[in-house]
Amino acid sequence: xxxxxxxxxxxxxxxxxxxxxxxxxxxxxxxxxxxxxxxxxxxxxxxxxxxxxxxxxxxxxxxxxxxxxxxxxxxxxxxxxxxxxxxxxxxxxxxxxxxxxxxxxxxxxxxxxxxxxxxxxxxxxxxxxxxxxxxxxxxxxxxxxxxxxxxxxxxxxxxxxxxxxxxxxxxxxxxxxxxxxxxxxxxxxxxxxxxxxxxxxxxxxxxxxxxxxxxxxxxxxxxxxxxxxxxxxxxxxxxxxxxxxxxxxxxxxxxxxxxxxxxxxxxxxxxxxxxxxxxxxxxxxxxxxxxxxxxxxxxxxxxxxxxxxxxxxxxxxxxxxxxxxxxxxxxxxxxxxxxxxxxxxxxxxxxxxxxxxxxxxxxxxxxxxxxxxxxxxxxxxxxxxxxxxxxxxxxxxxxxxxxxxxxxxxxxxxxxxxxxxxxxxxxxxxxxxxxxxxxxxxxxxxxxxxxxxxxxxxxxxxxxxxxxxxxxxxxxxxxxxxxxxxxxxxxxxxxxxxxxxxxxxxxxxxxxxxxxxxxxxxxxxxxxxxxxxxxxxxxxxxxxxxxxxxxxxxxxxxxxxxxxxxxxxxxxxxxxxxxxxxx
Numbered sequence: 001x002x003x004x005x006x007x008x009x010x011x012x013x014x015x016x017x018x019x020x021x022x023x024x025x026x027x028x029x030x031x032x033x034x035x036x037x038x039x040x041x042x043x044x045x046x047x048x049x050x051x052x053x054x055x056x057x058x059x060x061x062x063x064x065x066x067x068x069x070x071x072x073x074x075x076x077x078x079x080x081x082x083x084x085x086x087x088x089x090x091x092x093x094x095x096x097x098x099x100x101x102x103x104x105x106x107x108x109x110x111x112x113x114x115x116x117x118x119x120x121x122x123x124x125x126x127x128x129x130x131x132x133x134x135x136x137x138x139x140x141x142x143x144x145x146x147x148x149x150x151x152x153x154x155x156x157x158x159x160x161x162x163x164x165x166x167x168x169x170x171x172x173x174x175x176x177x178x179x180x181x182x183x184x185x186x187x188x189x190x191x192x193x194x195x196x197x198x199x200x201x202x203x204x205x206x207x208x209x210x211x212x213x214x215x216x217x218x219x220x221x222x223x224x225x226x227x228x229x230x231x232x233x234x235x236x237x238x239x240x241x242x243x244x245x246x247x248x249x250x251x252x253x254x255x256x257x258x259x260x261x262x263x264x265x266x267x268x269x270x271x272x273x274x275x276x277x278x279x280x281x282x283x284x285x286x287x288x289x290x291x292x293x294x295x296x297x298x299x300x301x302x303x304x305x306x307x308x309x310x311x312x313x314x315x316x317x318x319x320x321x322x323x324x325x326x327x328x329x330x331x332x333x334x335x336x337x338x339x340x341x342x343x344x345x346x347x348x349x350x351x352x353x354x355x356x357x358x359x360x361x362x363x364x365x366x367x368x369x370x371x372x373x374x375x376x377x378x379x380x381x382x383x384x385x386x387x388x389x390x391x392x393x394x395x396x397x398x399x400x401x402x403x404x405x406x407x408x409x410x411x412x413x414x415x416x417x418x419x420x421x422x423x424x425x426x427x428x429x430x431x432x433x434x435x436x437x438x439x440x441x442x443x444x445x446x447x448x449x450x451x452x453x454x455x456x457x458x459x460x461x462x463x464x465x466x467x468x469x470x471x472x473x474x475x476x477x478x479x480x481x482x483x484x485x486x487x488x489x490x491x492x493x494x495x496x497x498x499x500x501x502x503x504x505x506x507x508x509x510x511x512x513x514x515x516x517x518x519x520x521x522x523x524x525x526x527x528x529x530x531x532x533x534x535x536x537x538x539x540x541x542x543x544x545x546x547x548x549x550x551x552x553x554x555x556x557x558x559x560x561x562x563x564x565x566x567x568x569x570x571x572x573x574x575x576x577x578x579x580x581x582x583x
Contacts, residue, residue, distance in 0.1 A: 036048075217243060242267070406423045455496065459555075
């Protein structure tokens with residue numbers, strides 16, 4: 001294997017580890033050093049790293065600012081800690097020599113002699129390795145003059161990287177037992193047996209279960225300018241649209257004088273008037289204890305109609321199945337779900353991050369067969385089955401179990417948006433696009449309560465023959481979803497990127513590919529995301545292209561759409577291709 005391909009594979013594996021997932025600064029530096037190495041200029045200066053990787057100002061001065069030396073020292077230690085529990089994919093270890101700022105690869109004896117010595121000691125006497133000695137005080141003295149920046153608090157924080165690794169070192173004698181226990185738990189899940197700690201309605205459960213929350217709505221207006229129309233009528237329009245969206249939401253209820261329920265959340269919308277009749281708004285969602293769950297602002301630069309659309313988009317980000325309310329409720333659920341609604345919340349929260357515990361889905365369906373949210377769970381299971389079918393090269397048809405599930409759910413509730421979405425995708429997979437149209441229309445009848453569902457159908461429909469005239473409209477919708485979701489969850493981000501590529505909107509591709517979140521090793525979409533990011537940056541290897549082609553059917557059921565997408569991905573990759581990575 002070429003060194004470049006090997007180095008890319010190894011660095012990507014390192015970046016997927018939890019150690020680096022918790023440290024954005026180390027991730028940026030390691031990615032930057034990789035890019036410099038691939039460009040044939042692999043020995044950057046402190047100034048280069050400060051400006052191009054850490055975003056420092058042009059007047060950065062390494063003689064008075066030791067941040068680069070501190071971060072490189074942290075990176076050396078993080079790489080050493082990573083290799084305490086990981087083997088390199090191709091046998092060569094990535095390391096950074098003291099006094100250098102470049103990536104090197106070497107055998108363990110050269111890259112990390114302390115780890116090699118500990119491993120040899122273990123092999124000779126059958127003991128767990130002791131903690132590897134720290135680098136010499138003289139070698140990194142200048143680099144360790146200031147501590148790394150603390151991690152911002154957010155609920156229960158993970159251990160600091162150094163503390164976590166020290167704990168690993170101290171517990172290595174029991175790690176084999178833990179690994180065996182974990183493997184047994186995985187096996188039991190695969191064969192359908194509950195793990196020892198599982199059980200949906202445990203007699204020991206002491207927390208109060210969650211039910212569908214009620215949301216109160218308050219809309220007001222303030223004027224920040226003397227000229228322009230008063231925002232009173234605009235307030236009424238916003239309130240009507242907001243009430244309608246709350247009523248259509250799958251994960252909330254509208255708390256008003258007719259509901260008779262005390263609100264679990266309060267949504268306050270304040271419209272502001274700018275200069276020359278322009279408008280903006282602020283949206284604040286608080287829980288029952290008045291704690292802010294979400295706070296969004298729209299600058300007062302919009303016309304009335306534009307503002308209404310923008311407010312609707314912001315409310316969607318609150319009440320969608322992957323929105324702020326679901327995230328907040330999901331963070332409060334400790335342990336197994338106690339209701340069908342909690343099942344829905346947990347699964348949607350994980351699904352939004354491109355994960356899905358199908359074993360939990362099965363247990364929820366069995367435990368709550370008549371639950372209000374159980375039909376959605378049944379469709380989610382059918383969706384996963386359809387994905388597996390398409391990925392394996394099989395073409396879905398109406399004799400398949402997933403279609404029978406869709407039909408049964410639609411017989412009970414013809415407006416179920418999940419079932420209509422899956423029905424549309426299954427028909428589009430067979431190029432029965434006109435037949436899919438009414439299902440797609442019904443899928444969106446609840447309003448924009450789930451953008452990922454809309455894009456799942458919209459993007460797939462690009463390969464439909466005879467519907468090319470709709471591509472302009474679909475492209476506008478993709479752009480709108482991208483604009484109204486500046487911080488999309490992982491699954492929505494993937495669909496936005498797929499849509500932007502296939503609708504040939506390079507501005508959206510450029511805006512989303514750089515912050516495209518890296519995924520850890522347990523994320524089933526992780527390698528696909530990384531390979532797609534590489535292709536859109538002109539860095540894809542043959543393995544990347546194969547990975548995209550292998551995984552793409554899980555998102556795009558229509559083979560014609562996949563061919564169209566791959567042609568555009570390869571074109572983008574060739575336009576930005578670096579000579580040393582030529583396919």
